[in-house]
Amino acid sequence: MQIIEQDFLSHIGKYKGILFLCHRNADPDAIGSAFALQQAFGGTLGVVEDLSKSGQSLADAIGADVEINPSIEDFEFVVVIDASVNLQLGNVKLNKYAVIDHHLDDILLKDAEFYIQRPINSTAEIVWKILKNINFQINEEIALGLLLGIISDTGRFRRASPEALRTAAEILEASDLIYEDALRVLSAPMDVSHRIAVLKAASRSDIERFGNWLVATTEINAFEGSSAMALVDLGADVAFAASAHNGLCRVSGRASWEAVRNGLNLADVMREVAKAFGGWGGGHRGAAALEANGRPSVFLEECRRKAAESLISRQEI
Numbered sequence: 001m002q003i004i005e006q007d008f009l010s011h012i013g014k015y016k017g018i019l020f021l022c023h024r025n026a027d028p029d030a031i032g033s034a035f036a037l038q039q040a041f042g043g044t045l046g047v048v049e050d051l052s053k054s055g056q057s058l059a060d061a062i063g064a065d066v067e068i069n070p071s072i073e074d075f076e077f078v079v080v081i082d083a084s085v086n087l088q089l090g091n092v093k094l095n096k097y098a099v100i101d102h103h104l105d106d107i108l109l110k111d112a113e114f115y116i117q118r119p120i121n122s123t124a125e126i127v128w129k130i131l132k133n134i135n136f137q138i139n140e141e142i143a144l145g146l147l148l149g150i151i152s153d154t155g156r157f158r159r160a161s162p163e164a165l166r167t168a169a170e171i172l173e174a175s176d177l178i179y180e181d182a183l184r185v186l187s188a189p190m191d192v193s194h195r196i197a198v199l200k201a202a203s204r205s206d207i208e209r210f211g212n213w214l215v216a217t218t219e220i221n222a223f224e225g226s227s228a229m230a231l232v233d234l235g236a237d238v239a240f241a242a243s244a245h246n247g248l249c250r251v252s253g254r255a256s257w258e259a260v261r262n263g264l265n266l267a268d269v270m271r272e273v274a275k276a277f278g279g280w281g282g283g284h285r286g287a288a289a290l291e292a293n294g295r296p297s298v299f300l301e302e303c304r305r306k307a308a309e310s311l312i313s314r315q316e317i
């Protein structure tokens with residue numbers, strides 16, 4: 001059942017022993033959102049498998065007590081944060097659960113006891129609305145968590161909507177947090193292996209031109225997301241970076257604002273390509289990923305073809 005933020009308290013209030021569960025490679029939006037809800041409603045903050053580097057920096061900065069791979073059966077109720085697909089949860093078996101998320105996927109929604117899902121910049125904005133409705137007084141740690149969720153999911157406000165900007169301002173006003181201090185948590189330099197991976201992704205990339213659109217593809221061993229983002233920063237309209245591990249291929253896609261404005265939806269592209277190979281794909285219009293069994297070159301070709309089709313068909317109209 002879909003609910004609105006105002007109704008969260010009456011629904012969650014029915015349960016004791018709540019686990020707020022973040023997806024694997026939990027990022028600042030997932031950690032900040034789950035931490036805020038756990039502080040406000042009690043319960044446990046859990047993460048499937050691991051935290052991303054920036055997710056870990058945030059968890060350290062706010063002193064979050066994170067349980068890695070919690071056993072689901074120990075909890076009466078699970079609230080899945082910032083994800084709507086099982087694969088993001090390492091296929092854990094959920095019993096009674098809710099979802100709070102801002103992606104375009106829907107796999108987990110139909111069996112949820114209740115869910116809040118809107119296609120906005122960050123989950124943190126939804127959580128802020130929940131807390132505001134119960135007049136919850138946030139402390140500096142909660143403010144930092146929610147703000148960093150918004151900052152990182154908007155690409156430091158480059159893709160921010162009015163709601164994201166307004167929420168960030170409200171969070172700052174409601175706490176003693178200084179914006180500059182918040183940014184410092186995210187400014188840890190990339191480690192050398194990360195930078196090598198991104199530079200290799202750029203130097204090995206293939207670039208194809210479709211009309212005035214440039215689509216870049218590349219194969220790497222790790223850091224697909226930052227590699228695709230770097231290629232867009234360098235001038236590609238759309239970039240796909242793929243890696244393979246034991247036959248399982250993972251592709252991350254990123255698109256420029258112009259490409260998204262032109263109607264490109266990478267979540268659709270990834271979903272369709274993955275589905276044809278029995279895998280999973282989804283995410284946002286401008287940032288999405290897929291996982292499926294097969295060769296990276298095959299997936300990159302399919303992703304490029306579908307993205308180009310979408311961009312060119314709209315340009316000719």
Ligand SMILES: [Mn+2]
Binds near residue numbers: 082153
């Ligand atoms: Mn998010």
